[in-house]
Amino acid sequence: xxxxxxxxxxxxxxxxxxxxxxxxxxxxxxxxxxxxxxxxxxxxxxxxxxxxxxxxxxxxxxxxxxxxxxxxxxxxxxxxxxxxxxxxxxxxxxxxxxxxxxxxxxxxxxxxxxxxxxxxxxxxxxxxxxxxxxxxxxxxxxxxxxxxxxxxxxxxxxxxxxxxxxxxxxxxxxxxxxxxxxxxxxxxxxxxxxxxxxxxxxxxxxxxxxxxxxxxxxxxxxxxxxxxxxxxxxxxxxxxxxxxxxxxxxxxxxxxxxxxxxxxxxxxxxxxxxxxxxxxxxxxxxxxxxxxxxxxxxxxxxxxxxxxx
Ligand code: A3D
Numbered sequence: 001x002x003x004x005x006x007x008x009x010x011x012x013x014x015x016x017x018x019x020x021x022x023x024x025x026x027x028x029x030x031x032x033x034x035x036x037x038x039x040x041x042x043x044x045x046x047x048x049x050x051x052x053x054x055x056x057x058x059x060x061x062x063x064x065x066x067x068x069x070x071x072x073x074x075x076x077x078x079x080x081x082x083x084x085x086x087x088x089x090x091x092x093x094x095x096x097x098x099x100x101x102x103x104x105x106x107x108x109x110x111x112x113x114x115x116x117x118x119x120x121x122x123x124x125x126x127x128x129x130x131x132x133x134x135x136x137x138x139x140x141x142x143x144x145x146x147x148x149x150x151x152x153x154x155x156x157x158x159x160x161x162x163x164x165x166x167x168x169x170x171x172x173x174x175x176x177x178x179x180x181x182x183x184x185x186x187x188x189x190x191x192x193x194x195x196x197x198x199x200x201x202x203x204x205x206x207x208x209x210x211x212x213x214x215x216x217x218x219x220x221x222x223x224x225x226x227x228x229x230x231x232x233x234x235x236x237x238x239x240x241x242x243x244x245x246x247x248x249x250x251x252x253x254x255x256x257x258x259x260x261x262x263x264x265x266x267x268x269x270x271x272x273x274x275x276x277x278x279x280x281x282x283x284x285x286x287x288x289x290x291x292x293x294x295x296x297x298x299x300x301x302x303x304x305x306x307x308x309x
Contacts (some may be wrong), residue, residue: 003058004028004242007072007111009103010079011040011062013224014119017231018076019047019060025235027242029059031068034079040064066106072114074238075107076144077130080120082225083218089121089177090304097308100126104133115241115277116141117234118252123176125304127252128266138254138264139277145176146250146268147233148226152213153182156206160198163189170194171250172210173259173268173286174297180268181293182207183286240273253278259291261298265305 006022008015011034022030030047032040040062047060061068069075080096083089100120107116107130116134118127118141127143134141149172158165167190174181184203187194194203209216217226240247253271255261258281261269270282286294 004073005071006030006238007069007075007114008032009066009069009075009077009107010034010120011036011043012078013082013227014078014231014234015040016043017227018078018234019043020050021231021235022238023047023051023056023058023060024054025239026056026058027235027238028073030061031072032060032062033064033066033069034062035064037064066103067110069106070110072111074117074241075111075114076117076119076234076238077103077107078119079103080126083121083214084224085219085222087218089123089214090300092121093125093304093307096120096122096126097129100129101133104130108134108136114140115238117237118143119230119234121176122304124252124266124268124301125308128254128264128301128305129308131254131264131266137277139279141254142237142271142273142278143176143252143266143268144230144234144237145252146172147236148230149176149180149182149210149213149268150250151229151233153187153207153210156209157187157189157194157198160202160206161189171270171284173250173270173290174294175267175301176252177297177300178211178215179293179297179300180211181290181297182210183284183290185287185290186284237273241275241277244275246272246274246279248272248282251278253281255281258283259286259294265298265301267294267298267301
């Protein structure tokens with residue numbers, strides 16, 4: 001079987017980490033595209049030299065010509081500005097919308113069969129815009145946020161309980177903003193509801209930290225935002241698609257009535273990712289309070305989309 005082709009749109013902090021992880025996990029050949037001359041070429045050359053050390057047979061090309069993504073099976077989009085201290089994700093909307101429109105047109109032309117995973121913020125609005133810009137079936141365009149937000153919840157809970165992260169299962173739904181919705185009722189430690197193991201006061205504090213975790217990292221880094229864990233999270237989605245793993249993860253997906261969200265709006269929901277892309281939005285019976293929080297998050301995303309004109 002021919003190797004699969006992974007196109008990385010944006011060769012910044014997340015793009016470079018994506019290339020590293022795609023190579024190490026042997027997803028296929030990698031093309032890294034960026035508008036900044038020599039940046040993707042430099043990172044690609046560095047990664048080429050890593051391949052013999054870990055004996056990964058992948059080709060990697062850095063390019064400033066989007067035509068080089070031709071025939072890609074997966075496109076992971078990180079092109080755009082990242083947050084600096086004091087900025088919300090929503091502050092990025094206008095600048096990043098222009099970038100998403102332009103790379104969306106390139107993906108439509110050169111990689112018409114790709115599964116597209118958007119990482120650029122503000123995430124839910126940019127995933128929606130990517131679907132509009134490509135005209136792809138909604139199943140072929142997803143946004144990465146829920147995998148990361150759920151991983152942050154899992155990491156903090158594993159630390160709290162001093163247990164393996166592998167034993168903690170969690171869902172964070174809604175938009176990728178400070179109004180995201182950690183779903184406590186479906187968060188478990190090897191099947192045991194987390195509320196049996198951690199006090200509600202501690203859970204309140206942990207969930208608050210999950211909502212602000214991206215900002216906590218921005219405040220520490222000062223020059224940009226998280227990149228290792230966002231890259232790992234997008235790779236998990238790409239793997240589930242490429243290897244038809246049918247993983248159930250939280251991701252921004254087009255909703256047509258699920259959770260009361262209509263009109264193809266993108267919002268973080270549990271989905272199955274397989275060879276067809278987003279194969280299903282899984283509906284779980286969240287509590288009334290969680291549903292109300294989700295509805296508020298949807299309103300914020302709608303407000304951002306309204307700004308796009
Ligand atoms: P950064 O290191 O600045 O990389 C972005 C890259 O995009 C830069 O190399 C730019 O040159 C490039 N770029 C800009 N315009 C274009 C274009 N038209 N075509 C191709 N490349 C272009 O940022 P980063 O990698 O740290 O973050 C990338 C995006 O991901 C930002 O919007 C972040 O806010 C977002 N992000 C999302 C999450 C989620 O969980 C959803 C987490 C962290 C960051």
